[in-house]
Structure formats: C-alpha cells, structure tokens
Amino acid sequence: MxxxxxxxxxxxxxxxxxxxxxxxxxxxxxxxxxxxxxxxxxxxxxxxxxxxxxxxxxxxxxxxxxxxxxxxxxxxxxxPTLYPDAHKGLARIVAQWGDSLTFGPIMAFNFQPKGAAEVMGNNAAEWVTAFVQDRQAMRGGAPRMSSSDATATYKSYLRRLSDMLSDQPFLLGDQPCVADFSAAHPIWFTQHRTPSVASVLDATPLVKAWLDRMMAFGHGQxxxxxxxxxxxxxxxxxxxxxxxxxxxxxxxxxxxxxxxxxxxxxxxxxxxxxxxxxxxxxxxxxxxxxxxxxxxxxxxxxxxxxxxxxx
Missing domain, CATH: 3.40.30.110 (Glutaredoxin)
Structure with missing residues (x-):
C-alpha cells in the first residue's frame, strides 16, 4: 500500500x-x-x-x-478499533453529533474576542481580514453564533459528556472509539489553542481528565x-x-x-x-x-x- x-x-x-x-x-x-x-x-x-x-x-x-x-x-x-461491535451504531451517531452539532457552538465560543486574539496572534491586519472573510465564505455568509449563546450551549454539551464519563474512562466504555475522537477535537482547540477561555472546562473535571487521556495517544510516527x-x-x-x-x-x-x-x-x-x-x-x-x-x-x-x- x-x-x-x-x-x-x-x-x-x-x-x-x-x-x-x-x-x-x-x-x-x-x-x-x-x-x-x-x-x-x-x-x-x-x-x-x-x-x-x-x-x-x-x-x-x-x-x-x-x-x-x-x-x-x-x-x-x-x-485498536474505532467501531467496537457492542456500540458500532451508537459510536457513529455520537461521532456525528460531535463533528456537526457541537462543533459550531464550541468554535463560536473559542472565537470570542480573547480567544480570537490568541488564534490571530501577531498576524497583520490584512491577514486577519482575509481569514475572517474566508471563514464567512465557508459558512455561506451565515452569522456565527453569539458568544453568550455559544457559552450556554457549550456548557450544556460539557455536562452531557461528563455524564457519559461518570463511571468509565471513555464515552462508550473502557476503550475509546470514533465518538471520542469526534467529541474531543473542538475541546482540544479550547484547551490548547485558546487557553485564555479554557476555564469553561473547570466545572467538568471528568471531561478535562478524558481530554488528557485522548491527547496521550499522540500523533503516531x-x-x-x-x-x-x-x-x-x-x-x-x-x-x-x-x-x-x-x-x-x-x-x-x-x-x-x-x-x-x-x-x-x-x-x-x-x-x-x-x-x-x-x-x-x-x-x-x-x-x-x-x-x-x-x-x-x-x-x-x-x-x-x-x-x-x-x-
């Protein structure tokens, strides 16, 4: 291959x-x-x-x-499999939830002014304008969710994930599956790319510990x-x-x-x-x-x- x-x-x-x-x-x-x-x-x-x-x-x-x-x-x-036999359908459904429904609100939260400043860094004003226009085009001109609405939505999603982790290390059991990887990546952005707003995770320590376990897998060779x-x-x-x-x-x-x-x-x-x-x-x-x-x-x-x- x-x-x-x-x-x-x-x-x-x-x-x-x-x-x-x-x-x-x-x-x-x-x-x-x-x-x-x-x-x-x-x-x-x-x-x-x-x-x-x-x-x-x-x-x-x-x-x-x-x-x-x-x-x-x-x-x-x-x-190791991404699709355990016992949860094959459920894993895909939760993964789709993570990739679609949670992604927009979490990224809207991440791009509130403090987080956006971290992402933009020291880039020139022309670059920032081009980036904003590029993402607006990707959204088809649709507005990004307001920071306040995104915050409330994100907190609800974090509580739901915490409930899933109350008695197990990963979302559907003892081993990760595709659902974990799909739910983790926008939260990774909060923790590692916009740390100034990452205190939102403090109310759900189980989620923070789970994210650490996910990050420990690294990126391979x-x-x-x-x-x-x-x-x-x-x-x-x-x-x-x-x-x-x-x-x-x-x-x-x-x-x-x-x-x-x-x-x-x-x-x-x-x-x-x-x-x-x-x-x-x-x-x-x-x-x-x-x-x-x-x-x-x-x-x-x-x-x-x-x-x-x-x-």
Whole structure:
C-alpha cells in the first residue's frame, strides 16, 4: 500500500481528530502542511474543488471528510478499533453529533474576542481580514453564533459528556472509539489553542481528565513532505481498483455520468468529475488534472450532495 499522506495544518480541529486517530492506531504517515485559507492550489489540484481540512491521500486516491478518513484507516489497522461491535451504531451517531452539532457552538465560543486574539496572534491586519472573510465564505455568509449563546450551549454539551464519563474512562466504555475522537477535537482547540477561555472546562473535571487521556495517544510516527511531492506521488500512481460493492442508485444518475459533489453545509465548494462508484457509504469521482494526473476523489454519503453536472 502507498504511504498515508495527510494534508492538514496544525491548528485545524478536524485535522487534530485524524492526527489522534493515527496516533491511537500507531500508524506511520506523511505530513503535508497546507494553507489555513484559500487559495489552496495544490489541494484543489487533488480534490477538484473541495477545500476543507484535512484530506487523506493514498497514492492517487483522495479521501475527503474526517468521517470517511476514519473508515479508510480502520481496515488498514483494524486494532485498536474505532467501531467496537457492542456500540458500532451508537459510536457513529455520537461521532456525528460531535463533528456537526457541537462543533459550531464550541468554535463560536473559542472565537470570542480573547480567544480570537490568541488564534490571530501577531498576524497583520490584512491577514486577519482575509481569514475572517474566508471563514464567512465557508459558512455561506451565515452569522456565527453569539458568544453568550455559544457559552450556554457549550456548557450544556460539557455536562452531557461528563455524564457519559461518570463511571468509565471513555464515552462508550473502557476503550475509546470514533465518538471520542469526534467529541474531543473542538475541546482540544479550547484547551490548547485558546487557553485564555479554557476555564469553561473547570466545572467538568471528568471531561478535562478524558481530554488528557485522548491527547496521550499522540500523533503516531510521521515525516514531512511538500505539497509538490504529494502531487508527484499522485501523478505517478494509479487509483486503487474499485471493489465489487453494489451500486446504490438513490439519485437516478448512472455510473459514468459527469456529476457534482459538494458538502451540504460549511465549505460547499463543488467537485466535478465522472461518477465511478456510488456505494451505500461513499461516492467516488474520477478526475484528471495536469499536475495531479488521474485520481479518484472519495466522499462519504452523509453530509454531501450529488447532482448531475450541467451540460
């Protein structure tokens, strides 16, 4: 199998989720640091438009969205598992809650003035303006939740997590699962990226202790390569042959059609390509681009929309 290449940047919460999964599974990987905001020409060369962080590259296969990346890493290193048999469905449901419902309010809390000042650091005013505009574009112009509403919501979520940890070290038992990694990453941002507002965690010491246990998994073994090197690897590789999982047609769009896939919320930049697989869990587009060559770009079903490309 080709190397695991993670395209990410250090302060990305969803990238931290995957870095911790790689550490938990003790996988070796290559690190490509990408820009925090657009333009991201090398990322777009690989994905065709999708710009959220992180993405996982394995040769000429490009995997978008952290939920799908977890599914891809599981068979590569089955143990320790992210999906224990006793809680397989529940683990995915709680993970989706962590990645979607909790993420927005927690990040709105983190980006109150004191926290935002820590994130922005000593960057020039032009950079700060560009960053704010970039995130507004990712939200489709929707306003961020107010700090006061975000604070109340965050405290409620922390109490719920604390209740889940009252008699066990991880959310669903004695071992972590995908739910833990999905719930941890925005709280990691509070603790490690905006420490001036991290006192919100003091009322739930069980959550703080759990977060310490999650951080102890580390990031595994990795070496750094450039985005240019990653593009060369993609160009010199061939997409992995598609499996024999049945075609699931929920849209009336046959395989081989030119289609558009986009996230349904937040970062909805579209990717256009030839639909070569549509299984019960994922969509795969074949794309050809001068710098990346021919690649397969994979998306999860949940959280993404599929439609036929305009002719």
């Amino acid at each position: 080709s190397d695991l290449i993670l395209h990410h940047y250090p302060t990305s919460p969803f990238a931290e989720k995957i870095r911790l999964v790689l550490g938990y599974k003790q996988l070796a990987w290559k690190s490509v640091i990408i820009p925090m905001m657009m333009p991201k020409p090398d990322v777009v060369s690989l994905t065709g438009g999708y710009r959220r962080t992180p993405i996982l590259q394995i040769g000429a296969d490009i995997y978008c969205d952290s939920a799908l990346i977890c599914d891809v890493l599981e068979p590569i290193q089955p143990l 990795f070496t750094e390569i450039s985005s240019g090197d990653a593009l060369v690897i993609a160009h010199q590789s061939t997409p992995t042959p598609l499996g024999d999982e049945p075609f699931q047609d929920d849209h009336g769009i046959p395989l081989g059609s030119e289609v558009v896939v986009a996230a349904d919320t937040f970062g909805t930049e579209p990717t256009t390509g030839q639909l070569v697989a549509a299984t019960r869990t994922r969509l795969t587009l074949r794309r050809s681009e001068e710098r990346a060559g021919t690649v397969h770009v994979h998306f999860p079903r949940i959280g993404f929309t599929l439609k036929k490309a305009s002719t």
